[in-house]
Amino acid sequence: MILASTLTTNLAILVLAGFIGFVVISKVPNTLHTPLMSGTNAIHGIVLLGGLLLLGLAGLDAFSKALLVIAVAFGTINIVGGFLVTDRMLEMFKSKPKPPKADEGEGGASSGPGGSGGSGDGQGGRS
Amino acid sequence: MIVSTLLATSFLQSEDFIYVLYIVAFALFIQGLRGLAGPTTAVRGNRIAAVGMAIATIATLLNPGEGNWGLIALGIALGVAVGVPAARQVKMTAMPQMVALFNGVGGGAVALISWVEFRHSGSTYGSHTVHLGAELLHPLGASIQIGGVPTYVAIFSVFAAIVGSISFWGSNIAFGKLQEIIPGRPISFGSAQQAVNLVLLVLALAAGVDLIAGAHSELLFIGMLIVAALLGNAVVLPIGGADMPVVISLLNAFTGLSAAATGMALNNPALIVAGMIVGASGTILTRLMASAMNRSIPAIVAGGFGGGGAVAGAEGAGEHAGTVRSTSAADAAIQLAYASRVVVVPGYGMAVAQAQHAVRELTKELEARQVDVSYAIHPVAGRMPGHMNVLLAEADVPYDQLKEMDDANPEFARTDVSLVIGANDVTNPAAKNTPSSPIYGMPILEVADSRSVIVIKRSMNPGFAGIENELYFDPKTSMLFGDAKSAVSEITAELAQL
Numbered sequence: 001m002i003l004a005s006t007l008t009t010n011l012a013i014l015v016l017a018g019f020i021g022f023v024v025i026s027k028v029p030n031t032l033h034t035p036l037m038s039g040t041n042a043i044h045g046i047v048l049l050g051g052l053l054l055l056g057l058a059g060l061d062a063f064s065k066a067l068l069v070i071a072v073a074f075g076t077i078n079i080v081g082g083f084l085v086t087d088r089m090l091e092m093f094k095s096k097p098k099p100p101k102a103d104e105g106e107g108g109a110s111s112g113p114g115g116s117g118g119s120g121d122g123q124g125g126r127s
Numbered sequence: 128m129i130v131s132t133l134l135a136t137s138f139l140q141s142e143d144f145i146y147v148l149y150i151v152a153f154a155l156f157i158q159g160l161r162g163l164a165g166p167t168t169a170v171r172g173n174r175i176a177a178v179g180m181a182i183a184t185i186a187t188l189l190n191p192g193e194g195n196w197g198l199i200a201l202g203i204a205l206g207v208a209v210g211v212p213a214a215r216q217v218k219m220t221a222m223p224q225m226v227a228l229f230n231g232v233g234g235g236a237v238a239l240i241s242w243v244e245f246r247h248s249g250s251t252y253g254s255h256t257v258h259l260g261a262e263l264l265h266p267l268g269a270s271i272q273i274g275g276v277p278t279y280v281a282i283f284s285v286f287a288a289i290v291g292s293i294s295f296w297g298s299n300i301a302f303g304k305l306q307e308i309i310p311g312r313p314i315s316f317g318s319a320q321q322a323v324n325l326v327l328l329v330l331a332l333a334a335g336v337d338l339i340a341g342a343h344s345e346l347l348f349i350g351m352l353i354v355a356a357l358l359g360n361a362v363v364l365p366i367g368g369a370d371m372p373v374v375i376s377l378l379n380a381f382t383g384l385s386a387a388a389t390g391m392a393l394n395n396p397a398l399i400v401a402g403m404i405v406g407a408s409g410t411i412l413t414r415l416m417a418s419a420m421n422r423s424i425p426a427i428v429a430g431g432f433g434g435g436g437a438v439a440g441a442e443g444a445g446e447h448a449g450t451v452r453s454t455s456a457a458d459a460a461i462q463l464a465y466a467s468r469v470v471v472v473p474g475y476g477m478a479v480a481q482a483q484h485a486v487r488e489l490t491k492e493l494e495a496r497q498v499d500v501s502y503a504i505h506p507v508a509g510r511m512p513g514h515m516n517v518l519l520a521e522a523d524v525p526y527d528q529l530k531e532m533d534d535a536n537p538e539f540a541r542t543d544v545s546l547v548i549g550a551n552d553v554t555n556p557a558a559k560n561t562p563s564s565p566i567y568g569m570p571i572l573e574v575a576d577s578r579s580v581i582v583i584k585r586s587m588n589p590g591f592a593g594i595e596n597e598l599y600f601d602p603k604t605s606m607l608f609g610d611a612k613s614a615v616s617e618i619t620a621e622l623a624q625l
Contacts, residue, residue: 007279010391010399017153017387017400021407024157027164030506030531033412033513034222036163037379039173040408041229043156044386046180046401049187050240050393051202056193057247064243065195069202071243074236076206077213079184082229083177084214089222090173092520093166 035089042082048075140191146396148186153400155179160404166526183397219521220478223510227302227375230382234294237385238352241288244392245338245348248276278339283391285335288348289355290385296359298378304363305371305510315365321429327358362428369475369552371510373416373427380409412512419506419532421558421569451587454605456614459581460621462605463489466543468499470535472572473515474508476549476584480611486548487522489619496622501528503535503545503572505553532572542577547598549583549611555596566594580604583614 028036051071054060060068138144156179162172187193217225276284303309316323334351338344366374383405390398417424454462463469471490477483490500502524508515516529530538539545547554550572557564558571574580575598582604598604607614 006394007277010394010396013396013399014387014391014403017403018407020157021404022411024160024404025408025411027161029164030415030504030513031516031526031529032163032166032169034226034511034517035169035173035513036160036408037226037375037412037512038222038229039160039163039176040379040383040405041226041233042180043160043176043401044230044233044382044405045236046183046398047233047236047240047386047389048206049183049395049398050389051236052184052187052193052199053190053393053395054240054243054247055195055199056190058194060195060243060247064246065198067239067243069198069205071236071239072199072202073205073209074232074239076203077210078206078229078233078236079177079180079210080207081210081214083173083180084211085217085222085225085229086173087170088214089219089517089520090166090170092219092517092523093526094170 035086038082039086042079045075045078045082048072051075140189145186145189148182149397152179152183152397156401219518220481222517224302224305226511227298227305230378231295231298233382234291237287237291237389238295240389241284244284280392281339283388285339287385287388289331289335290381292352292355293359294378294381296356297363300360300363301374311368313365313367320365324361327354327361330354370427372507372512373413375511376409376412376416380406380413383409416507416512451599452605454607456617457621459607460618463493463544464496464622464625466498468542469493469544469546470542471502472545472547472550472574474550476611478509478518482612482615483518483522485612485615487524489615492619492622501530503530505532505572508550508553536573539573539576545574545577545580547574547582551596554598557597575601581607583607583611
């Protein structure tokens with residue numbers, strides 16, 4: 001009985017999460033689809049948890065342990081790599097504090113320094 | 128060990144507390160992704176999701192059954208050592224490869240985890256196996272028996288193994304193609320391709336069913352992983368470069384779904400929710416990309432677009448083969464300088480030439496001359512969804528100048544000059560006018576509606592689809608031949624002298 005109810009509870013979570021995923025992701029504009037992909041890459045790095053849970057099992061042989069270490073490493077690559085690279089990308093999209101079109105007359109002159117400031121931020125994120 | 132025994136009954140390690148942390152984690156994932164609805168909230172959204180991930184990881188480590196701390200530290204250290212430098216150093220033009228690679232390792236992790244689950248279930252999934260007595264205390268409070276797991280666990284585990292393996296190998300091939308280690312053109316068995324894929328799929332499923340039914344063979348499990356690996360190779364190798372946006376999205380969906388299946392097998396709600404969200408995201412993107420090419424997902428997966436017989440026929444039908452007008456950087460500069468409205472249409476050629484910064488310099492120069500500049504971006508321009516937007520954002524192009532196809536198309540009629548940089552098929556009027564064209568019906572950027580068009584292109588070679596572009600023979604189109612970066616820089620230099 002416990003197993004059956006675990007299965008059905010988890011299936012309910014699975015189905016609801018699918019619907020929520022569709023609703024939330026549908027609102028992401030085309031412009032941000034690359035960061036969305038790298039961000040979801042980071043999120044599926046959550047398989048790390050599976051590797052961690054299994055490493056807690058008693059009686060793993062050396063080969064299983066080796067496989068799990070690789071799995072944990074893969075999951076970690078996903079998580080840290082994915083979130084970092086997404087952050088880098090999104091910072092580039094964000095770096096527009098002032099409305100660019102309102103002051104086009106002087107915009108030509110002032111967008112020069114603004115532009116170099118933005119790329120400076122990008123390099124800060126990289127180092 | 129002593130510490131963990133002392134803490135075994137403490138509140139922090141109680142199942143409810145760990146479960147609550149998982150709920151907090153997936154709520155943060157959802158909240159974080161909601162932030163991606165706009166560029167101003169997106170950075171914070173990504174960080175919120177990262178906090179959720181940290182909480183989920185900590186919750187898992189609190190699990191009283193946790194052990195092998197040295198190996199956990201080793202795995203995480205390896206992952207950080209690879210992931211952090213890769214994420215910091217990757218160029219924006221190489222982002223599609225990066226995403227493919229990250230996607231692949233995720234699928235690989237899923238497959239490896241399923242493998243260990245199988246090994247540890249005593250090499251049999253059969254639900255009537257004698258329990259060995261060893262029990263892993265589970266976050267949910269239920270305990271799973273080692274040696275003999277419920278059938279549904281076996282089903283999800285086998286599903287995760289197959290899909291994870293397909294995703295790992297498919298993504299690696301996609302990476303190889305994007306990195307140009309493997310030729311970008313379709314590689315296939317020709318007409319036998321679909322039969323080969325089908326046989327591989329049936330073999331993988333048969334092995335999976337056998338394992339779920341309780342087959343006592345680790346060799347069979349490894350065989351299943353290998354067949355799934357071959358399937359991943361066989362599916363992605365025949366797919367050409369321009370179909371990559373669909374393939375990457377599809378593999379992304381696969382990895383997400385396999386992670387959700389692992390969550391079902393391990394009874395872990397955080398994995399289920401996160402996996403399903405990624406699966407939904409990948410599915411939505413796959414559908415968007417496929418409809419932006421007016422092609423069905425099965426047709427793309429079946430592969431072999433470009434260089435086919437139908438394409439050769441369509442080329443022969445191109446009676447538009449008139450004269451092509453070539454222009455110089457100086458003439459293009461004059462044309463642009465006297466325009467009041469210019470729309471830039473970037474394509475993969477801009478990414479290849481890494482011309483995004485040169486393009487930004489040019490448009491800055493134009494803006495200084497009171498020219499209204501915007502960018503029209505086709506959903507499948509480049510090699511992944513949103514590829515062009517990232518490059519232009521890197522070059523510091525304001526977000527509100529980036530127009531999606533549906534917003535850009537009505538504007539072409541009142542555009543003086545459309546500047547097409549390294550884009551081809553997405554501007555081809557044949558998609559609207561020529562029912563015999565292989566790309567007929569594909570939504571395009573209607574640059575032919577603008578008063579004049581300048582196309583920067585390396586040569587007259589047709590694009591990926593191997594189709595002549597009528598646009599180039601249009602009397603109002605002029606061609607500027609050359610590398611996108613140097614051509615754009617030349618125009619900027621000429622413009623500065625006007």
